Every structure is written in structure tokens, then in C-alpha cells.
Amino acid sequence: MTLDCEGLRLRNGSFELTADFSVPQGASVAVMGPSGGGKSSLLAGLAGFLPAVAGRVCLNGAPLDGVPPGDRPMTLLFQEHNLFPHLTVAQNAGLGLRPDLKLSSEDKARRDAALDEVGLSGLGARYPSDLSGGQRSRAALARALLRDRPLLMLDEPFAALGPALRADMLDLVARIRAEQGATLLMVTHHPADARRIAPLTIFVDEGRAHAPVETEVLLADPPPALKRYLGEV
Amino acid sequence: MARGAEPVSLVPRLAGGAALLVLAALTLGAILLLGAQADTGWRLDPADWAALRFTLWQSFLSATLSCLLAVPLARALFRRRFPGHRLYVAFLGAPFILPAIVAVLGLLAVWGRSGLLSDLIAPLGFGPLDIYGLRGVVLAHLFFNLPLVTRILLQGWVGIPREHFRLARQLGFTPRDQFRHLEAPMLRRSLSGAFLLVFLLCMTSFAVALTLGGGPKATTIELAIYQALRFEFDLGHAAFLALIQFTLCALAALLALGVGRGVLDLKGAVAVGRPTLADGRVARAADRAVLALGGLFLLLPLGMIGVRGLPELVVGLPAQVWPAALRSVLVALASAFLCLMMALALSAFIDTLRGRRAGLALAGDVVGVLTLAASPFVIGTALFIAINPFADPFALALPVTALVNAAMSLPFALRVISPAWTEITRAYGGLSESVGLRGWQRVRLLYWPLLRRPAGFATGLSAALSMGDLGVIALFATPDRGTLPLVMHQLMGAYRSDAAAGVALLLLALSAALFWIFDRGGRIDTRL
CATH class of the missing domain: 1.10.3720.10 (MetI-like)
Known part of the structure; x- marks a missing residue:
């Protein structure tokens, strides 16, 4: 799924973000930049949560103007609150198939397979509060897996996890992406995350999302703004 | 050291x-x-039984109605933005410090025998309204507690994480799904505490019972205590009734403490987020009607006090x-x-x-x-x-x-x-x-x-x-x-x-x- 932002301008309160770039089908792209620069706004705008003031978003050439978030072929994972606390892990994952949770036996089999795949076998009856941070991330990924949308966007859902756990999650995300042939957009503060699974990086700063460039090239010789953000390494 | x-x-x-x-x-x-x-007054006369029943019944009715009516009002306030929205929400805090007797006078001016509504319906051949007794007591309690519960629920709605509303839209929730997964769990939590709180407040609200209640059919326990002390001067019986009142209230308070932790929050302002619920033209019209009716219900009595009281102040x-x-x-x-x-x-x-x-x-x-x-x-x-x-x-x-x-x-x-x-x-x-x-x-x-x-x-x-x-x-x-x-x-x-x-x-x-x-x-x- 090719993602095109054509002269896109998004508004979030008094903040404005412009984006004009294209992401090729099946790419894995990191989104980096200082806090408040517009990373989350970019993802929220693509997902349809923020209005486009100008320009538009196209997927495979088809414009998404006015398409509600639920009908867009994409899944966005938030930094937190990705699970409903009063639903079990299985129910939370099941929402990816049917929001009314009336699952057929076939649905249930698919759901359990997804839980197995993310490493939550046998934990379906638990509630989110009984899970570790890593397991909660896995449950959210299981739901994303079931939704099977061609664009997967992560707004730092692993920010609160330790380095080893985060690396595990990234590998899991990379695997899911590869299986589904989806395009991946992933916000991160860590160059290592980008290097690990994202060959391309979009730099977002001061309300502007720059076109994706090769991660290695960008990190080897960062522009001044990115250099300031990364600090001396 | x-x-x-x-x-x-x-x-x-x-x-x-x-x-x-x-x-x-x-x-x-x-x-x-x-x-x-109390040893000398250890008895429950038929009148005391009636007072006990009336106290519990009016508290139950008041709490139930306050909770039921607060749901649409709080929901409308959460979903809609309009000029004066902040004022509306701030005003919901006012009845808490409004003197009960002032509210009663205002309610009489609107709902009473010679009140605004009676005047309005008289030409249509409907007799004057009468709000003494159970109706009046419940009406006054509704006036005080509807805003309180509305604020509690509004806090609940605002407390639902924004991500959950976005998740709901992303997953294509219907309004039904949304109610079931986002709002119902919050309502279950907030309403149980709010109900008990209002129940308790209504059990102990003396001024309303004194002014609008009375008589064999509409006497609360507190009113009975008052009468025993002031008119019959039967200290023992008053003491016994006071013990009963305390026992009932302590039970309700303990339940409220257990169920409704945090419900008593009285923070000055309610933070109000953004409206993100699914929505249609009918829903918008319904919300507008709810907001208007709620506003009238709360503002009219105060307005009437102003209209009738201002000339007196001048004279x-x-x-x-x-x-x-x-x-x-x-x-x-x-x-x-x-x-x-x-x-x-x-x-x-x-x-x-x-x-x-x-x-x-x-x-x-x-x-x-x-x-x-x-x-x-x-x-x-x-x-x-x-x-x-x-x-x-x-x-x-x-x-x-x-x-x-x-x-x-x-x-x-x-x-x-x-x-x-x-x-x-x-x-x-x-x-x-x-x-x-x-x-x-x-x-x-x-x-x-x-x-x-x-x-x-x-x-x-x-x-x-x-x-x-x-x-x-x-x-x-x-x-x-x-x-x-x-x-x-x-x-x-x-x-x-x-x-x-x-x-x-x-x-x-x-x-x-x-x-x-x-x-x-x-x-x-x-x-x-």
C-alpha cells in the first residue's frame, strides 16, 4: 500500500503540521523528531482523528478525504490505553474482528491463533491489569494482527518498556508486518529502534514532516536540527 | 541526629x-x-413508622430520579460545545452552596399553587399544582442533587481516556458498542457511589422536609425529632428517633464509603475534554432539548427569586x-x-x-x-x-x-x-x-x-x-x-x-x- 501525503496540512488546536511525501508499499518507516514537533499529530491525522485543513492523504492513489477512522485501511496503536480495562485479553483482541464481540467459532479460532502468535497462549481470560507492560503490548498487537490492515502505525506503544523487551516487541512487529505485507510507520525516540527494523526514517520537526530517507544515511550525517535532537553520540 | x-x-x-x-x-x-x-422513649408509634417509611421512600425516589436524569444531561454536556458551556458547568456547582430555604422558595414560585406553571396551565383548565408533600420534597431534592450527580458523571465521561474514544472509532464501534464498552463501565462505577451519596444527603435534609413536608403523610424522621423536641418536649423519644436516624445514615455512609470512593470530590472546576462520541441529527436535537430543559429547571426558580425579591429590596x-x-x-x-x-x-x-x-x-x-x-x-x-x-x-x-x-x-x-x-x-x-x-x-x-x-x-x-x-x-x-x-x-x-x-x-x-x-x-x- 503506497501512502501519499499531498500538500497535507493538519490542525491540532493551534498547532499545524505540514506533510508532503510518499511512502512506498511495504516499507518500514521510523518517525523521529523532538517532542512537540508533530509526530503524534502526523499519525493521528493519517488515521483520520485530526481534520485536514488542506491537501490530502491517498492510499494506492485513492484519496481518504472524509473517510472515518474505522473505515481507513490502517491500524494505529497509541502510547497507552490501548486496551479496555474491563475486558479480558481475549475480548480486547476479539474487538479487532467484531466490535460487538459476537464471535463465531471460526472467529474464536482465529483470535486464539493470534494470541498464540504474539506469545499470549493461555492468557486470554486474564484482564489487562493482571498483565505486565510487555504482555499488554502483545495483546494490542494481537488485535492489530486480527484487523489485518495494510498500514500499521505505532505511536510509541513500547515507550515504557525496557531495552530488551522493546527489542523483542520490535522484532514481533517486524514479523507481523512481513507476514501481512503491510506498510509500517513507527514513532520512536531511539535511533537503535529505527536501525533495528526501519530502513527508512521520516524526520518531523517544528510542524513539518520531511520526506523519508534511508535511516543509515540520515543517522550517519544528520541535518543540524536532527543533530541537536539526537545530541552528540 | x-x-x-x-x-x-x-x-x-x-x-x-x-x-x-x-x-x-x-x-x-x-x-x-x-x-x-432514650430508655424512656423506646417505642415506635404508628406515626414514627410512617416517618421512617417516608424518609426512606423519598430518599430512594430522589436518588433514583437524580441519577436517571443526570445521565442524559451529563452526556449532552460532554458531547456538545456551545457559548456559555463553561458557565453552565460552573453553575452546576452552585446548588451545593445554595441555602435550601431559598431554593424551596424559588421552587414554590415556579411549581407552587400560585407559581409560574400554575398560572400557565390555568387558562387550559388545569387546576393549580400542589407541591406540598412527597412531590415537593422529591422535586426540591432533585433540584439540589441533579446538578451534583451531573457533575460526578461529567467527571466520569471526561475521565475516559481519549485513546479509548479513538480506539472506538478506529474499530468501527456502533453507538451501541460504544455505550457498552466505553460508557457503561464508567456509569456503573460512578452511579453506584452517586446514588448512595444522594440517598444520604436526602435522608438528612431537614429544611426541605420542614418547609415542603409535614403532616402525617410527609414527615421525615428528622421532622419527627424536631416536633418531639419543640412541641411535645419528649426528650427520651426524640433521643430514640435520633438513634434510629443515625443508624440508618451510618449504614448508608459506610456503603457510600465502600462503593463510591472519590465520588465526594468537590474540586472547583470540571475539566472538560473534547466531544468525540458518535452522533447524528436526532442525537443533536435531543441533547439540545435536554440542555435547555435542565437549564430551565435549575435557573427558573432562582430567576423568580430575583423577580419577586428585587422590588422588596428596593422598598x-x-x-x-x-x-x-x-x-x-x-x-x-x-x-x-x-x-x-x-x-x-x-x-x-x-x-x-x-x-x-x-x-x-x-x-x-x-x-x-x-x-x-x-x-x-x-x-x-x-x-x-x-x-x-x-x-x-x-x-x-x-x-x-x-x-x-x-x-x-x-x-x-x-x-x-x-x-x-x-x-x-x-x-x-x-x-x-x-x-x-x-x-x-x-x-x-x-x-x-x-x-x-x-x-x-x-x-x-x-x-x-x-x-x-x-x-x-x-x-x-x-x-x-x-x-x-x-x-x-x-x-x-x-x-x-x-x-x-x-x-x-x-x-x-x-x-x-x-x-x-x-x-x-x-x-x-x-x-x-
Whole structure:
């Protein structure tokens, strides 16, 4: 799924973000930049949560103007609150198939397979509060897996996890992406995350999302703004 | 260092202990005294049974209706933005400090026999409305508690994480799914606590029962106590009824404490997020209607007070009003000061105990609940009985009223101040320890500057509550020593409702002014 932002301008309160770039089908792209620069706004705008003031978003050439978030072929994972606390892990994952949770036996089999795949076998009856941070991330990924949308966007859902756990999650995300042939957009503060699974990086700063460039090239010789953000390494 | 944490916490413990003692004497002491006194009145007449049934039934009806009607109103306020939205939400906090008798007069002006609605429907051939009895009591309680529950629910809606609304849209939830997964869990949590709170408040609201109730069909237990004391002078029977009242309220308060932790939050403003619920044209129209009806229901009675009272203010109020106003202000100031002192002492006390012996800290909360359960009337009855052998209770009307009113607003003041105090310790306790900021200096340089805002709010609340109180004073006061609400009640009893409206306006202005001065005073020069 090719993602095109054509002269896109998004508004979030008094903040404005412009984006004009294209992401090729099946790419894995990191989104980096200082806090408040517009990373989350970019993802929220693509997902349809923020209005486009100008320009538009196209997927495979088809414009998404006015398409509600639920009908867009994409899944966005938030930094937190990705699970409903009063639903079990299985129910939370099941929402990816049917929001009314009336699952057929076939649905249930698919759901359990997804839980197995993310490493939550046998934990379906638990509630989110009984899970570790890593397991909660896995449950959210299981739901994303079931939704099977061609664009997967992560707004730092692993920010609160330790380095080893985060690396595990990234590998899991990379695997899911590869299986589904989806395009991946992933916000991160860590160059290592980008290097690990994202060959391309979009730099977002001061309300502007720059076109994706090769991660290695960008990190080897960062522009001044990115250099300031990364600090001396 | 020989001077460890002990010297620091000695003073708060002494002060807190003293405050606890006063409270225990007022609540548990009152119960013991009543128990000793009640042996001669240990009986339930048919009239008492009727009062018991009526008390429970009107509380149940009031709480149920408040909860049911608050759901659409809170939902509409959460979903819609319109000019004046903030004002609307802020206004929902007003009935809390509105003198009950003022509200009753306003409700009579709208719903009463010669009220606005009766005048409107008379040409259509419908007889005048009558709101004395159960209908009136429930209506008045609805007027007070619908806004309260609406605020609680609005907090609940605002508390749903934004991500969950986005998740709902992303997953393509229908309005039904949305209700089931986002709103119903919140409502279950909030409504159970709100219901019990309103139930409790309605059980102990004396002024409404006094003015709109009465007679064999609409007498509450508190009204029965009042009659036993003032008209039959049967102390034993009054004591027994007070014990029953206390038992019922304590049960409700314990349930409320267990179920509805946090429901008593009285924070000044409700943070309002963004409307993100699924929506259509019908829903928009329905919300508009709900908002308009709710606004009319709450604003009309106050508007009528203004319309009827303003000319009276211009013409001049009856002579007995001004000394009564002075007495009211003095009682309110004394009561607010007492309440603030007790709340500060108890907050410090609770804070020193937290983390060491959780049970003891909980004791502080429980005392707060006890005062909520012990209606002013129960305490007043006990004080009456305690004072009677030694002095003329009627001569001590004002000091007793100030004391009881202070105890009555304490649970609310404590809810505002105690969490703030604990939070200051959590955030800056280590820092002040490390720079050697201790004892009185710590209070002066750390706690007081940071506590001024909540303390000002709590004091204002307490002053306004005391100003409008028509409870204990009715039990103790002679006509020549009454407070403003009592004068109003006498005027209403004499069918001088226009003069009463003038007094109501004055009372309203004084209550609001007291609240405003303290609340404002707490904010001046704070950078927080």
C-alpha cells in the first residue's frame, strides 16, 4: 500500500503540521523528531482523528478525504490505553474482528491463533491489569494482527518498556508486518529502534514532516536540527 | 541526629488528636448520650413508622430520579460545545452552596399553587399544582442533587481516556458498542457511589422536609425529632428517633464509603475534554432539548427569586432582617474558621499516620463519614439534652449552631484539603527534609502557600453552607435570636412570600459573597 501525503496540512488546536511525501508499499518507516514537533499529530491525522485543513492523504492513489477512522485501511496503536480495562485479553483482541464481540467459532479460532502468535497462549481470560507492560503490548498487537490492515502505525506503544523487551516487541512487529505485507510507520525516540527494523526514517520537526530517507544515511550525517535532537553520540 | 521525625509530627498529632476528640464527642458522644436518654422513649408509634417509611421512600425516589436524569444531561454536556458551556458547568456547582430555604422558595414560585406553571396551565383548565408533600420534597431534592450527580458523571465521561474514544472509532464501534464498552463501565462505577451519596444527603435534609413536608403523610424522621423536641418536649423519644436516624445514615455512609470512593470530590472546576462520541441529527436535537430543559429547571426558580425579591429590596426589608443578617454572618464566619482549623489539624494528622498505620489514617476518614452520617439534627438533639440541665439551650443557640455547622461542613472541607496536604508531603517532603525545613517553618514556607487555594475554597464552602443552614438553629433559636434563614422561614409561614423573596435575595447575596471572598482570597498571589 503506497501512502501519499499531498500538500497535507493538519490542525491540532493551534498547532499545524505540514506533510508532503510518499511512502512506498511495504516499507518500514521510523518517525523521529523532538517532542512537540508533530509526530503524534502526523499519525493521528493519517488515521483520520485530526481534520485536514488542506491537501490530502491517498492510499494506492485513492484519496481518504472524509473517510472515518474505522473505515481507513490502517491500524494505529497509541502510547497507552490501548486496551479496555474491563475486558479480558481475549475480548480486547476479539474487538479487532467484531466490535460487538459476537464471535463465531471460526472467529474464536482465529483470535486464539493470534494470541498464540504474539506469545499470549493461555492468557486470554486474564484482564489487562493482571498483565505486565510487555504482555499488554502483545495483546494490542494481537488485535492489530486480527484487523489485518495494510498500514500499521505505532505511536510509541513500547515507550515504557525496557531495552530488551522493546527489542523483542520490535522484532514481533517486524514479523507481523512481513507476514501481512503491510506498510509500517513507527514513532520512536531511539535511533537503535529505527536501525533495528526501519530502513527508512521520516524526520518531523517544528510542524513539518520531511520526506523519508534511508535511516543509515540520515543517522550517519544528520541535518543540524536532527543533530541537536539526537545530541552528540 | 537525635532530632528525627518525631518532633516534627508531635504538633500535628496533638492538634489532630484534639480535633478528633471534638468530633468524637459530637458524634459518638452524642450517640451515647442519646442512648442513655432514650430508655424512656423506646417505642415506635404508628406515626414514627410512617416517618421512617417516608424518609426512606423519598430518599430512594430522589436518588433514583437524580441519577436517571443526570445521565442524559451529563452526556449532552460532554458531547456538545456551545457559548456559555463553561458557565453552565460552573453553575452546576452552585446548588451545593445554595441555602435550601431559598431554593424551596424559588421552587414554590415556579411549581407552587400560585407559581409560574400554575398560572400557565390555568387558562387550559388545569387546576393549580400542589407541591406540598412527597412531590415537593422529591422535586426540591432533585433540584439540589441533579446538578451534583451531573457533575460526578461529567467527571466520569471526561475521565475516559481519549485513546479509548479513538480506539472506538478506529474499530468501527456502533453507538451501541460504544455505550457498552466505553460508557457503561464508567456509569456503573460512578452511579453506584452517586446514588448512595444522594440517598444520604436526602435522608438528612431537614429544611426541605420542614418547609415542603409535614403532616402525617410527609414527615421525615428528622421532622419527627424536631416536633418531639419543640412541641411535645419528649426528650427520651426524640433521643430514640435520633438513634434510629443515625443508624440508618451510618449504614448508608459506610456503603457510600465502600462503593463510591472519590465520588465526594468537590474540586472547583470540571475539566472538560473534547466531544468525540458518535452522533447524528436526532442525537443533536435531543441533547439540545435536554440542555435547555435542565437549564430551565435549575435557573427558573432562582430567576423568580430575583423577580419577586428585587422590588422588596428596593422598598425595604422588615426590620428584624438586619440583626438576623448580622447574626448569620457572625455564625458563618465562626463556623468556617472552626471548620478550617479542624480540617487542617485532621489533614496533618492523617498525613503523619499515612504509610505507618493505615488503620489509624483510615480512622480520620471514618470520622469524616461519621459527621456525614450524624445529621446536624442528631448532634443538635444531643447538645440540647446535654445543655438542658445546666443552662438554657435557647440562650446558646448561636454558638451551638456555629459548632454544629462547622462539624457538618468538615467532611467536605476534609475532602478538599486532606488530599492536597498528602500530595505536598509526597512531592516535597523529601526535599524539605534534605534542606532542613522542619516544624513550623515547614508549615509556613511549604504547606500554607501551597494549601491556600484549597483552603480558601473549603473555607468559602463552609461559610456559605453555614450561612444558609436551617437545621440546628430551628431547634434552638427563639424568634428574636434567629438567623436569616429562620427569619425567611417565619415570613413564609406568615404567607409573606414577597418579603421572604427579598430576604432570600439578601441571603443569597451574602452566601455568595462569603464564598467568593474566601475562594478569591485563597487564589490571590498564588502561582499555582
